[in-house]
Amino acid sequence: MPKIEIDAVPKFKGVGYPPPFDVPCSDRIRQRLGDAGGISDFGVNLTRLPPGNWSSQRHWHSHEDEFVFVLEGEVTLIEDDGETVLRAGDCAAFPKNTGNGHHMINRSETTAVYIEVGSRCPEDLTMCSDIDMKSANCDGRFVHKDGMPYAWPGSR
Amino acid sequence: MPKIEIDAVPKFKGVGYPPPFDVPCSDRIRQRLGDAGGISDFGVNLTRLPPGNWSSQRHWHSHEDEFVFVLEGEVTLIEDDGETVLRAGDCAAFPKNTGNGHHMINRSETTAVYIEVGSRCPEDLTMCSDIDMKSANCDGRFVHKDGMPYAWPGSR
Numbered sequence: 001m002p003k004i005e006i007d008a009v010p011k012f013k014g015v016g017y018p019p020p021f022d023v024p025c026s027d028r029i030r031q032r033l034g035d036a037g038g039i040s041d042f043g044v045n046l047t048r049l050p051p052g053n054w055s056s057q058r059h060w061h062s063h064e065d066e067f068v069f070v071l072e073g074e075v076t077l078i079e080d081d082g083e084t085v086l087r088a089g090d091c092a093a094f095p096k097n098t099g100n101g102h103h104m105i106n107r108s109e110t111t112a113v114y115i116e117v118g119s120r121c122p123e124d125l126t127m128c129s130d131i132d133m134k135s136a137n138c139d140g141r142f143v144h145k146d147g148m149p150y151a152w153p154g155s156r
Numbered sequence: 157m158p159k160i161e162i163d164a165v166p167k168f169k170g171v172g173y174p175p176p177f178d179v180p181c182s183d184r185i186r187q188r189l190g191d192a193g194g195i196s197d198f199g200v201n202l203t204r205l206p207p208g209n210w211s212s213q214r215h216w217h218s219h220e221d222e223f224v225f226v227l228e229g230e231v232t233l234i235e236d237d238g239e240t241v242l243r244a245g246d247c248a249a250f251p252k253n254t255g256n257g258h259h260m261i262n263r264s265e266t267t268a269v270y271i272e273v274g275s276r277c278p279e280d281l282t283m284c285s286d287i288d289m290k291s292a293n294c295d296g297r298f299v300h301k302d303g304m305p306y307a308w309p310g311s312r
Contacts, residue, residue, distance in 0.1 A: 002248040002258065003233065003240050037249020039221035041275035042198045044249075065195035069271060071227075077159065084159050092158040093193020093200075102158065115225060117273055119197035 002037060006046065009036040017057065017142055018150035021131055024054040033115075042119050049075060049112045055104040058129040063121035066094040068104070073112030075104035080129075086114075101129025158193060162202065165192045173213065173298055174306035177287055180210040180261075189271075198275050205231060205268045211260040214285040219277035222250040224260070229268030231260040236285075242270075257285025 009031040015022050027050045034044035049055060058078060069091040077084045077092060079102045086092060086104070094102050096119075106112045124137040127145075135142045143149050165187040171178050183206045190200035205211060214234060225247040233240045233248060235258045242248060242260070250258050252275075262268045280293040283301075291298045299305050 002235065002250050003242060004247050004249060006245075006247065033225075033247055034221075034223055034249060037223065037247075038251045039223060039249045041221040041252070041277075042223075042273065044223050044225075044247075044273065065190075065197040067190055067193065067195060067198075067200050067273075069189075069200075069225075079158065086159060089162075091160050091162065091189055091193075091200075093160060093190060093195045094158050095194045096197070115271070117198065117200065117223075119275075121197075 004033055004037045006031065006033065009033060009046075015056065017133070021057055021133060021142075025056060027053050028055065034117075040120070042117055045116045047114055047116055049073075049104070049106045049114070051106050051109050051111065053106050055116075057131055057133065058101040058103040059126050060094070060098055060101045060129065061096050061118075061124055061126055063096055063124040064119045065096050066119075067117040068092050068094075069115045071113045071115060073106070073110050074108050075112045075114065076107050077102060077104050096124075099127075101127070160189055160193045162187065162189065165189060165202075171212065173289070177213055177289060177298075181212060183209050184211065190273075196276070198273055201272045203270055203272055205229075205260070205262045205270070207262050207265050207267065209262050211272075213287055213289065214257040214259040215282050216250070216254055216257045216285065217252050217274075217280055217282055219252055219280040220275045221252050222275075223273040224248050224250075225271045227269045227271060229262070229266050230264050231268045231270065232263050233258060233260050252280075255283075257283070 012030045015025040029048040031046045033046050070086045070088050074087040080100045126135040132144050134145050168186045171181040185204040187202045226242045226244050230243040236256045282291040288300050290301050
């Protein structure tokens, strides 16, 4: 049956950034629905963002499109041009390679829930806007923008 | 601003199938959110399915993964193995090339609303399960399974 039993999909809390960049996202919970359903062309995550948490560090992708649809609560989308509140029923798209980083912060007092969809390209590079960090899909490591690794045993 | 103003996104009613295959889907309304947001790696549609309507003819894709998330109401998912009701908050994935066709029928008395996501592959072939119809992405035409066109002036 192609129906995905969401309650049975593993929940991943936090992010794999080297500290202290992981701290703002530490309570983010992500479920990989698409992977659970056996599809591979794109990822679909169901993400719960508690009050105060960030969706990610602000970033843009070189080779991957992204899309988010808010299901519950509200988040504040931040990019070069300023801020936009996205409420339940709102959506946004982030075309690849714009150089305009984005992320979402939950400034409300209730958990926000959203779906995020992203294409998958082996050549993709994630470039952070506000901090000295980038990541290439080819190895999945978070490194300085000059390519040097972070001096952190757990970094990858 | 990457926020998509959903009310401003064009609404497409019905489907492009040759008659009479278009009839069960005649009141389906689809908005192409991803296209409106300028992304191209995958399509994201917001679809409203009134009571009695079908999402599509039952089909499977050779080269494209699909994913649906129900936002409002309920639909009955039909595939080779039987039927599954999907309610608001439920989701399903349809990996490429299974040969197990799927579609959804709204057997309730209220309009169902769902998001559908699909990858885009030029080599994709859509193969219908219950009728003599297929379509190739390379030309977008709906034809008999032997490749012969339907004798219908509006068919494409």
